[in-house]
Amino acid sequence: MTPKINIDSLQVIYPGRGRNMPVEALAGVSLAIADGELVCVVGPSGCGKTTLLRILADLEQPTTGQAIIAPDESNRPLKGMVFQGAGLFPWMTVAQNVAYGLQLRGVAPRERLTRAQHWITTMGLERFAQSYPAQLSGGMQQRAGLARAFTYDPQVLLMDEPFGALDAQTRLILQATLLDLWEQARKTVVFVTHSIEEALTLGDRVVLMSARPGRILHEVMVPFARPRDPITLRTDPRFSALFAEVWGVLRAEVEHSRTAELEMAP
Numbered sequence: 138m139t140p141k142i143n144i145d146s147l148q149v150i151y152p153g154r155g156r157n158m159p160v161e162a163l164a165g166v167s168l169a170i171a172d173g174e175l176v177c178v179v180g181p182s183g184c185g186k187t188t189l190l191r192i193l194a195d196l197e198q199p200t201t202g203q204a205i206i207a208p209d210e211s212n213r214p215l216k217g218m219v220f221q222g223a224g225l226f227p228w229m230t231v232a233q234n235v236a237y238g239l240q241l242r243g244v245a246p247r248e249r250l251t252r253a254q255h256w257i258t259t260m261g262l263e264r265f266a267q268s269y270p271a272q273l274s275g276g277m278q279q280r281a282g283l284a285r286a287f288t289y290d291p292q293v294l295l296m297d298e299p300f301g302a303l304d305a306q307t308r309l310i311l312q313a314t315l316l317d318l319w320e321q322a323r324k325t326v327v328f329v330t331h332s333i334e335e336a337l338t339l340g341d342r343v344v345l346m347s348a349r350p351g352r353i354l355h356e357v358m359v360p361f362a363r364p365r366d367p368i369t370l371r372t373d374p375r376f377s378a379l380f381a382e383v384w385g386v387l388r389a390e391v392e393h394s395r396t397a398e399l400e401m402a403p
């Protein structure tokens with residue numbers, strides 16, 4: 138079967154400017170992601186996770202190699218991105234923000250409203266549809282950001298630490314929410330996170346990257362049945378075993394790169 142996303146020997150070097158040396162962000166990343174798969178990417182800070190998503194979003198060009206998203210027959214947009222912080226327009230209401238992507242796509246106002254309403258309600262934000270982002274808490278803003286992404290309905294959703302800035306409780310609740318949304322839509326998702334727990338909670342597969350330049354170090358298939366509940370999952374002994382496996386590899390990598398940095402220091 139053709140993968141939905143095919144990343145092949147991807148290398149990204151940011152050119153140096155002035156006295157800054159060129160930076161190799163990714164070195165030979167290859168990864169195939171199936172249609173409808175939710176893949177979580179974990180790796181040390183600065184290892185090129187955002188770069189990988191920006192390549193997939195066409196915001197950056199590879200130096201060598203390629204990353205291809207195979208379009209389906211529908212007229213749905215190919216990809217949509219959700220960043221850390223909801224990125225809502227402060228001058229638009231929640232409803233306007235959520236429907237904005239459909240407006241860009243030229244969807245008629247009535248249909249825009251119906252579709253936006255569905256995801257606003259799913260997110261429990263119906264009472265805030267006419268509020269402005271500044272009137273919402275951080276968690277509610279992030280929920281509005283999710284409603285916007287699912288209303289836009291891209292074939293592939295690229296998520297860059299979308300819950301990174303939230304407190305632990307809100308984060309757990311939003312993980313459960315994302316799991317619900319994903320059950321409804323079964324989209325292909327690439328989800329970047331620093332949290333191994335979050336990756337194991339959400340992903341079908343967890344891909345672990347090395348310190349910069351990012352390569353793929355390790356992969357685990359996540360065995361938990363869906364629908365999943367983030368709290369129950371944490372009591373499953375397989376959860377702690379997988380956590381230990383991923384953390385073991387990540388810790389060795391972080392320590393190794395620290396030592397290398399210290400040795401290079403003048």
Ligand SMILES: Nc1ncnc2c1ncn2[C@@H]1O[C@H](COP(=O)(O)OP(=O)(O)OP(=O)(O)O)[C@@H](O)[C@H]1O
Binds near residue numbers: 152160161162186189
């Ligand atoms: N536009 C750019 N120009 C030059 N270097 C860049 C640029 N964007 C990123 N980098 C460098 O490339 C490397 C990878 O950055 P990237 O943002 O992809 O990492 P990351 O894994 O997302 O990090 P974090 O976990 O902190 O978000 C870093 O060393 C960063 O400084």
Ligand SMILES: [Mg+2]
Binds near residue numbers: 186187188297
């Ligand atoms: Mg990043």
